[in-house]
Amino acid sequence: MTDESHPPAARDRGTLLKPKLSPTEKGARFFFLVCAISALGQMLLIMVFLFTEAGRLFVSLDGEKGVSLGEFFLSQDWYPTYPSPSYGALALVAGSLSVTLLSILLAGPLGVGLAIYLSSMAGRRSREWLKPAIELLASIPSVVLGFVGMVAIAPFLQNALGLPSGLNILNASLFLAVMATPTVASLGEDALSAVPQSVQDASYALGATHWETIWKVILPASLSGLSTAVILGLGRALGETIVVLMVAGGAAQIPLSLFDSARPLTSTLAAEMGETAIGSAHYHALFALGAVLFVLTLAFNLLAHYLGKYWRRKA
Amino acid sequence: MVAEPQTIIEARNVDFYYGDFHALKNVSINIAAQEVTAMIGPSGCGKSTFLKLLNRMNDFTPGARLAGEIFISGASIYGPDADPVDIRRRVGMVFQRPNPFAKSIYDNICYGPRLVGIRKPQDLDVLVEKALRAAALWDEVKDILSKSAMELSGGQQQRVCVARALALEPEILLMDEPTSALDPIATAKVEEWIKNANLTIVIVTHNMQQAARISDRTAFFFMGELVEFGPTMELFTRPQETQTENYITGRFG
Numbered sequence: 001m002t003d004e005s006h007p008p009a010a011r012d013r014g015t016l017l018k019p020k021l022s023p024t025e026k027g028a029r030f031f032f033l034v035c036a037i038s039a040l041g042q043m044l045l046i047m048v049f050l051f052t053e054a055g056r057l058f059v060s061l062d063g064e065k066g067v068s069l070g071e072f073f074l075s076q077d078w079y080p081t082y083p084s085p086s087y088g089a090l091a092l093v094a095g096s097l098s099v100t101l102l103s104i105l106l107a108g109p110l111g112v113g114l115a116i117y118l119s120s121m122a123g124r125r126s127r128e129w130l131k132p133a134i135e136l137l138a139s140i141p142s143v144v145l146g147f148v149g150m151v152a153i154a155p156f157l158q159n160a161l162g163l164p165s166g167l168n169i170l171n172a173s174l175f176l177a178v179m180a181t182p183t184v185a186s187l188g189e190d191a192l193s194a195v196p197q198s199v200q201d202a203s204y205a206l207g208a209t210h211w212e213t214i215w216k217v218i219l220p221a222s223l224s225g226l227s228t229a230v231i232l233g234l235g236r237a238l239g240e241t242i243v244v245l246m247v248a249g250g251a252a253q254i255p256l257s258l259f260d261s262a263r264p265l266t267s268t269l270a271a272e273m274g275e276t277a278i279g280s281a282h283y284h285a286l287f288a289l290g291a292v293l294f295v296l297t298l299a300f301n302l303l304a305h306y307l308g309k310y311w312r313r314k315a
Numbered sequence: 316m317v318a319e320p321q322t323i324i325e326a327r328n329v330d331f332y333y334g335d336f337h338a339l340k341n342v343s344i345n346i347a348a349q350e351v352t353a354m355i356g357p358s359g360c361g362k363s364t365f366l367k368l369l370n371r372m373n374d375f376t377p378g379a380r381l382a383g384e385i386f387i388s389g390a391s392i393y394g395p396d397a398d399p400v401d402i403r404r405r406v407g408m409v410f411q412r413p414n415p416f417a418k419s420i421y422d423n424i425c426y427g428p429r430l431v432g433i434r435k436p437q438d439l440d441v442l443v444e445k446a447l448r449a450a451a452l453w454d455e456v457k458d459i460l461s462k463s464a465m466e467l468s469g470g471q472q473q474r475v476c477v478a479r480a481l482a483l484e485p486e487i488l489l490m491d492e493p494t495s496a497l498d499p500i501a502t503a504k505v506e507e508w509i510k511n512a513n514l515t516i517v518i519v520t521h522n523m524q525q526a527a528r529i530s531d532r533t534a535f536f537f538m539g540e541l542v543e544f545g546p547t548m549e550l551f552t553r554p555q556e557t558q559t560e561n562y563i564t565g566r567f568g
């Protein structure tokens with residue numbers, strides 16, 4: 001109700017109420033604030049370092065002309081050690097994206113399927129051994145996976161398909177998928193298990209079968225969490241270094257088939273950073289690749305966030 | 316007096332266990348068609364367990380075991396030929412808390428019909444209107460059918476759940492404390508609907524006044540046993556068993 005004689009703005013709005021804190025509580029609060037700020041600070045420092053070092057590639061250095069943004073992003077020639085070097089990142093970005101997307105094509109359905117099995121089909125017994133097994137899969141050091149890829153899968157692919165080399169994006173994607181599957185499965189299972197039992201009961205009580213209930217009630221209600229799970233799995237694959245370094249082949253070219261060799265951003269950084277002079281154009285070019293990788297990862301995380309929100313709103 | 320009504324549900328010597336817990340002990344009961352049968356008793360007495368046996372919702376409980384037989388319209392629902400999915404289509408259920416799907420009101424009502432293959436929009440439109448009218452909700456929601464059912468009030472949500480069950484035109488509707496999560500006004504609406512419904516209803520309730528207000532017959536459960544079953548008026552005014560009398564007069568429970 002509005003009272004004509006007392007417009008709301010003219011009223012005494014009272015004093016703001018606050019919880020009263022003891023000195024110990026204030027101290028604890030300060031400590032946790034420091035933790036929070038330090039995390040933020042680390043993040044900012046790394047970003048500033050990364051982007052300033054990367055930025056120097058594009059300004060003139062020691063009398064040499066800086067690399068143009070156009071060349072960096074649009075050229076596919078990555079020849080950093082040639083007498084007249086060229087620093088085109090396109091082939092490397094294509095390498096990263098191709099193995100990442102291919103791996104998520106494998107790990108997405110597999111991880112979601114595993115999550116569905118774990119959350120609504122497996123009995124207590126099979127859950128009891130399957131869940132630790134998946135966690136174990138996630139904890140295998142990636143260098144071990146890369147080793148298996150090199151000595152077992154690569155020769156197999158080479159012989160079975162008559163390829164010049166078994167180190168290619170198919171091989172790399174297989175192992176990235178192995179690494180991303182536990183992420184997708186475990187986050188996906190959390191999302192599926194969050195669907196209340198009461199709506200599942202409602203579905204059964206209306207004569208739905210188990211499968212109809214999963215398909216029409218559980219999956220739609222958890223799309224938000226499932227899309228987040230898949231994209232975080234994608235992020236996991238994008239950032240992975242050692243496996244792709246070992247089994248992707250390492251040729252800086254835009255891969256056109258499953259059996260082409262590729263050189264993702266991460267493996268380029270790992271392979272070349274040790275062999276470059278600090279402060280050289282090559283050094284800064286590697287930082288620029290790092291910045292690209294950072295932006296791509298950030299983009300995937302943002303995508304996960306917004307897709308999650310979008311499906312939640314739709315639900 | 317009308318003729319003795321026809322039995323639609325018959326339970327014969329039903330024993331039920333959750334693991335080692337003996338939840339129902341030798342329960343036999345005949346429930347009449349087209350009547351409202353209330354099941355009352357203190358918490359843990361087995362009334363809800365018994366209700367869930369009637370549409371096989373206890374199948375999902377790990378370690379559940381059943382002895383004895385239950386017949387609906389003469390057919391054993393736990394026999395080797397019984398199909399739980401078909402039984403649940405014929406025996407609808409409304410739960411303790413409103414549990415609409417996070418879909419539109421329209422899609423909530425259509426959930427069951429679509430499962431049985433009704434897909435034509437004009438058929439579904441007719442079904443939705445009929446079900447919502449039967450649940451006394453049509454006038455309140457007819458202009459907002461595409462709105463999410465989650466945005467309705469608790470009482471409206473519960474009547475969406477009733478309408479959703481009715482859309483399958485069940486022979487029997489089971490209601491498990493359907494008003495326990497509702498405010499008094501919403502409760503009155505649901506009770507009003509139950510009294511006027513032209514359907515066999517079995518309702519579990521904590522609330523004895525509610526049983527007295529809306530049911531034709533009342534069954535009193537205690538410690539897993541069916542202590543007394545009879546016309547509601549008689550059970551509440553002239554209980555035959557001391558335990559029933561103690562319970563309805565508030566001496567325990």
